[in-house]
Amino acid sequence: MSFQTLKAAWRDTANVIRRVIGVPDYDRYLAHIRAHHPNARPMAREEFIRQRQVDRYSKPGARCC
Amino acid sequence: MPKVFRAVVWALIAVLAAAAFARLATSRGETINAAWLLTAAVCSYAVAYRFYSKLIASKIFALDASRTTPAVRLDDGRDFVPTNRWVVFGHHFAAIAGPGPLVGPTLAAQFGFLPGVIWIIVGVALGGAVQDFVILASSVRRNGKSLGQMAREEIGPIAGLTALVAVLGIMIVLLAVLALVVVNALKSSPWGTVTIGLTIPIAMLMGVYLRWIRPGRVLEASAMGIVAIIAALYIGQWVSNQPSLAATFTLSGGALAVAIMIYSFAASVVPVWLLLAPRDYLSAFVKIAVVLALAVGIIVSLPPLQMPAITQFVDGTGPVFAGKVFPFAFITIACGAISGFHALVASGTTPKMLEKESDARMVGYGSMLMESFVAVMALIAACALTPGVYFAINAPASAIGATAASAAEAVRHWGFVLDPAEMQRLASQVGETSLLSRTGGAPSLALGMAHLFSNVLGGGEAMAIWYHFAIMFEALFILTTLDAGTRVGRFMLQDLGRHVWAPFGRVSWYPAVVLSSALIVAMWGHFLYQGVIDPLGGINSLWPLFGISNQLLATVALCVGTTIIIKMGKARYAFVTMLPLAWLTLVTMSAGWEKLFSPDVKLGFLSHAHLVEGQVVANALPAAIKTLTDARRVIFNDYLDAAVAAFFMVSVVVILADSVREWAAVLGGRKPTVSSEVPFDAHVAVVGD
Numbered sequence: 001m002s003f004q005t006l007k008a009a010w011r012d013t014a015n016v017i018r019r020v021i022g023v024p025d026y027d028r029y030l031a032h033i034r035a036h037h038p039n040a041r042p043m044a045r046e047e048f049i050r051q052r053q054v055d056r057y058s059k060p061g062a063r064c065c
Numbered sequence: 066m067p068k069v070f071r072a073v074v075w076a077l078i079a080v081l082a083a084a085a086f087a088r089l090a091t092s093r094g095e096t097i098n099a100a101w102l103l104t105a106a107v108c109s110y111a112v113a114y115r116f117y118s119k120l121i122a123s124k125i126f127a128l129d130a131s132r133t134t135p136a137v138r139l140d141d142g143r144d145f146v147p148t149n150r151w152v153v154f155g156h157h158f159a160a161i162a163g164p165g166p167l168v169g170p171t172l173a174a175q176f177g178f179l180p181g182v183i184w185i186i187v188g189v190a191l192g193g194a195v196q197d198f199v200i201l202a203s204s205v206r207r208n209g210k211s212l213g214q215m216a217r218e219e220i221g222p223i224a225g226l227t228a229l230v231a232v233l234g235i236m237i238v239l240l241a242v243l244a245l246v247v248v249n250a251l252k253s254s255p256w257g258t259v260t261i262g263l264t265i266p267i268a269m270l271m272g273v274y275l276r277w278i279r280p281g282r283v284l285e286a287s288a289m290g291i292v293a294i295i296a297a298l299y300i301g302q303w304v305s306n307q308p309s310l311a312a313t314f315t316l317s318g319g320a321l322a323v324a325i326m327i328y329s330f331a332a333s334v335v336p337v338w339l340l341l342a343p344r345d346y347l348s349a350f351v352k353i354a355v356v357l358a359l360a361v362g363i364i365v366s367l368p369p370l371q372m373p374a375i376t377q378f379v380d381g382t383g384p385v386f387a388g389k390v391f392p393f394a395f396i397t398i399a400c401g402a403i404s405g406f407h408a409l410v411a412s413g414t415t416p417k418m419l420e421k422e423s424d425a426r427m428v429g430y431g432s433m434l435m436e437s438f439v440a441v442m443a444l445i446a447a448c449a450l451t452p453g454v455y456f457a458i459n460a461p462a463s464a465i466g467a468t469a470a471s472a473a474e475a476v477r478h479w480g481f482v483l484d485p486a487e488m489q490r491l492a493s494q495v496g497e498t499s500l501l502s503r504t505g506g507a508p509s510l511a512l513g514m515a516h517l518f519s520n521v522l523g524g525g526e527a528m529a530i531w532y533h534f535a536i537m538f539e540a541l542f543i544l545t546t547l548d549a550g551t552r553v554g555r556f557m558l559q560d561l562g563r564h565v566w567a568p569f570g571r572v573s574w575y576p577a578v579v580l581s582s583a584l585i586v587a588m589w590g591h592f593l594y595q596g597v598i599d600p601l602g603g604i605n606s607l608w609p610l611f612g613i614s615n616q617l618l619a620t621v622a623l624c625v626g627t628t629i630i631i632k633m634g635k636a637r638y639a640f641v642t643m644l645p646l647a648w649l650t651l652v653t654m655s656a657g658w659e660k661l662f663s664p665d666v667k668l669g670f671l672s673h674a675h676l677v678e679g680q681v682v683a684n685a686l687p688a689a690i691k692t693l694t695d696a697r698r699v700i701f702n703d704y705l706d707a708a709v710a711a712f713f714m715v716s717v718v719v720i721l722a723d724s725v726r727e728w729a730a731v732l733g734g735r736k737p738t739v740s741s742e743v744p745f746d747a748h749v750a751v752v753g754d
Contacts, residue, residue: 014284019148020155021349023283032142045281052143053337057549058556058572059211060232060409063160 024052075115082108089179089374096369099445102178103363106186106441110434113190118198118430122423125630125638126202130423132745135208135416145209145417150424157415158432159349161197161407162356164507164543165400165615166436168246170444171506171513172608173397174455175385177375178448180394182441188395188402189437192645196619198429199626199642200408204416205425206742212412216621216720218741219628224723228621231716232409233561235614236554237585238709239406241592242607243543244329248321248597249505249604250536255314256496258321260294260301260533261540262314264344265328267293271343283346290347294541298533305496318597325547326590332548333555333582341548348542355538359442362517372448372455377480384460384479385504386605387667392656395648396612401440403645405618407433408625446513447506452476453483454491454500458509461602462502463689472501494525495532504602511535554585595702600689601667606706609660610713616653617713620646624724631731633740650717657714661707670710674703 019025026045033042043051085105089097122128136147148156173181204210210218213232217225251257270293271286279285304310316324332340376383379390386397400406411429419425447455456479457465457472465472469485476483492500495515500508515531523531556572558581563570569577596603623646630639663669666676680686681696690696730736 016149016152016155018283019152020159020353021283021287021346022156022159023346025142025146026281028146029142032140036140048143049281050338053342055144056414057337057341057552059413060236060553060557063163063410063546063549 022056024049075112078108079112082112086183089182092374094373096371097374098367098369099363099449100367102182102370102441102445105182106438109186109190110438113194114430114434117190118194118426120638121195121198121202121430121641122426125199125633125635125641126206126422126425128202128423128425130421132422134205134419134422135743136418136420139208139417147420148418150420150427153415153418153420153424153428154432155353156418157410157428158435159352160410160414161400161404161432162352162436162439163400163546164243164246164539165404165406166440167443167510167539168506168608169398169401169612170440171447171510172385172459172604173394174372174444174447175376175378175383175459176390176394177373177379178370178444179374180379180390181398181444184395184398185402185437185440185444188398188645189433192619192648193401193403193407193437194430194433195641195645196403196405196622196626197407197411197433198426199630200622201411201416201419201429202422202425203626203629203742204412205419205422206740208743209416210412212408212622212625215412215625215629219625219632220720220724220727224621224624224720227716227719227723228618229557229561231614231617231621231713233554233557234709234712235406235611235618236550236557237588238592238607238611238614240329240547240550240554240589241596242604242611243546244322244325244589244593245596245603245607246505246507247325247540247543248318248593249503250507250511250540251316251321252318252503253315253499254305254497254536255311256301256305256533257536257540258301258314258316259304260297260537261544263297263300264294264347264537264541264544265340267297268340268344268347271347272339275343276338286343287346287350290343291350294347294351294537298530298537301533302496302529319594322590322593322597325544326586326593328544329547329551330582330586333551333586334579337552341545341552344541344545345549348545351538352542355535356439356442358518359439359446359514362514362521363442363445366517366520368445368449368517368520370445370448371451373452376452381665381668384456384464384475386608387665388609388656388659392652392659393609395652396609396616396656398440399612399615399619401437401443403616403619403649404436405615405620405622408618408622443510446510446517449516450509450513451483452481454488454512455509456481457483457488458500458503458512459506460502461504461600461605463600463602465502467501469501494528496529497532502602504604506604507536507539511539551582551585551589554589555581558585595698595705598695598698599702600687605667606670609656610706610709613653613656613660613710613713616649617717620649620653620717621720623649624720628724628727629740631728632738633742634738636732650721653717654714657710657717660710661714670703670707674700674707677703 026048030042033040082105085101088101136145139145170181213228216228267290271290274286381389453476456476465475469488473483473485511532514535515528518531519527559570571577596607623642626642627639664672666673677696677700686696731738
């Protein structure tokens with residue numbers, strides 16, 4: 001296995017872990033805004049993450065006992 | 066694979082499940098291996114998933130992979146994001162699994178392993194997994210609506226309001242009882258206290274790192290966090306070996322309760338990035354790692370179950386909590402068999418992530434089976450301890466006295482064996498001064514896990530580290546639940562309060578934030594403190610209240626599910642949700658009734674209040690209640706607990722009556738049988754367009 005494939009495999013694994021533990025996906029958001037709302041100004045990374053976190057912890061639907 | 070061959074394989078799996086159950090049920094007077102329990106669980110899950118969840122997926126919802134989901138239709142890159150089903154599965158599992166499925170089965174082990182294992186397996190297959198799946202599928206078909214919204218729209222405004230108030234009530238009881246579990250685990254334990262205390266600055270450093278040093282590098286920060294909490298484990302050990310330092314960190318239950326209240330208040334008013342978010346990442350990692358480690362530990366060591374299949378405590382005389390096996394086994398084990406709280410997650414974040422609606426089966430039904438398996442493992446860990454040790458740890462001091470000798474004597478009366486020297490040896494082996502009456506389930510689970518883990522790695526020498534690792538892991542995610550729960554409770558309170566006084570509802574107005582957070586902490590803090598000073602141990606009164614409240618929420622969810630199924634014109638299949646609904650109604654109502662009116666003073670809140678009132682009049686207070694003020698407080702708390710139980714019971718009746726009225730209207734033709742789901746090919750405006 002080449003270094004490149006290993007690196008790609010790690011990147012995919014890391015992405016899965018991030019999604020599972022609930023880290024906001026900024027790149028996905030940016031791609032979405034660019035593709036669907038080309039005239040809109042996307043939020044900056046920090047702003048996006050802050051907004052997602054505040055939202056996540058203000059509703060009872062994000063976790064359980 | 067040929068059809069006949071497949072049928073034979075499934076028949077074999079079903080027979081294996083039945084055989085394992087038969088082996089468990091007929092074991093009398095001999096120890097039986099945990100392998101039988103695992104076999105019964107895994108084979109039953111496989112059959113339930115293959116056939117029962119298939120029935121729900123195809124006959125009721127007719128889930129169709131080509132039908133667009135809200136995640137696809139409303140994709141906004143934020144809330145609604147189509148996500149791979151394995152990722153959603155992991156995310157959903159991490160959100161529903163918490164301390165609940167670990168603590169409940171540990172407590173219910175006082176009845177023996179059989180009642181617990183039957184309820185966990187049968188309950189999940191026919192109840193818990195059905196609830197999660199039905200609510201998830203219903204929410205996916207309704208653009209990700211929440212349980213409260215669906216209750217209001219499908220059943221009616223009364224049901225909607227009851228659901229809303231019930232969720233707030235449940236949060237309060239849940240937070241109190243979980244905080245009590247932590248207090249009991251850390252009481253007089255300098256090692257545990259220091260380790261858990263250190264996780265707070267560790268999480269804050271991670272927060273600062275993610276904010277300013279390397280923004281967004283969550284995995285990097287988490288890796289450092291994990292190294293740091295392992296270091297905290299060893300620092301705790303070092304402190305516990307320094308007599309002067311150890312004394313400073315040897316805290317009483319009362320002091321720990323106050324500390325936890327102050328901490329939760331502070332944590333809920335500081336920005337989320339500083340403490341809550343990094344702690345949540347850390348606890349999600351540790352959670353998944355420990356669940357995997359527990360599975361490996363059990364499968365590698367396959368311990369014999371020392372606990373009998375059924376103990377004499379099914380008659381209601383048990384020391385861990387009062388009440389007969391029916392209904393209290395079904396109240397004590399909530400998460401793991403059926404948990405109403407999951408309906409909030411299944412109608413919260415998860416439905417907005419599903420890429421295909423057919424994934425709802427694996428995510429909704431499948432991850433609840435996983436949670437049930439966690440509960441089975443917790444039961445194994447508890448039952449692998451000798452019954453003598455289990456009862457010495459889990460029975461309050463009022464039942465076993467304060468010394469190893471008195472505990473051994475009490476345990477002998479119950480027909481089990483306990484060598485007083487063994488208790489002392491175990492305590493010092495895990496680095497504690499005493500393990501007697503460490504109620505709440507966490508210490509006995511930690512001891513069970515330490516046994517299993519040290520069999521795999523490190524041997525007897527490592528017992529102390531494994532024990533404190535297990536305590537830390539439980540406390541870590543309980544504290545995360547406390548901050549997050551206090552915060553969510555605050556938003557709910559502000560939302561209700563703005564109808565009374567508008568400025569109270571402003572979420573960015575600091576005085577309102579501080580006031581509402583303080584109110585929420587005061588509410589659960591009151592129950593926590595009451596539990597800490599309760600001579601019967603607190604868990605005895607609080608855990609059943611939590612169980613009743615969680616099953617009440619499940620009742621709401623199953624009423625919503627039944628209503629939706631009937632309105633879809635699938636009344637023929639409504640038994641799927643009505644069966645667990647009928648059972649839960651029976652269980653919550655009879656448990657609530659007994660908690661209110663039982664003449665047994667250990668069980669009934671009112672009879673206990675009358676007893677203490679009589680003692681006050683006769684001027685004959687027992688040793689556990691020292692002053693008249695304490696007696697008045699005990700009486701007040703009994704009436705408060707009774708009122709809370711009565712409130713939950715009334716809520717069950719209201720929701721049920723409102724639902725039955727709606728079903729009768731639809732089935733009787735007075736209301737059209739129209740499903741409120743988003744139609745198959747409708748063009749729906751995209752948010753933000």
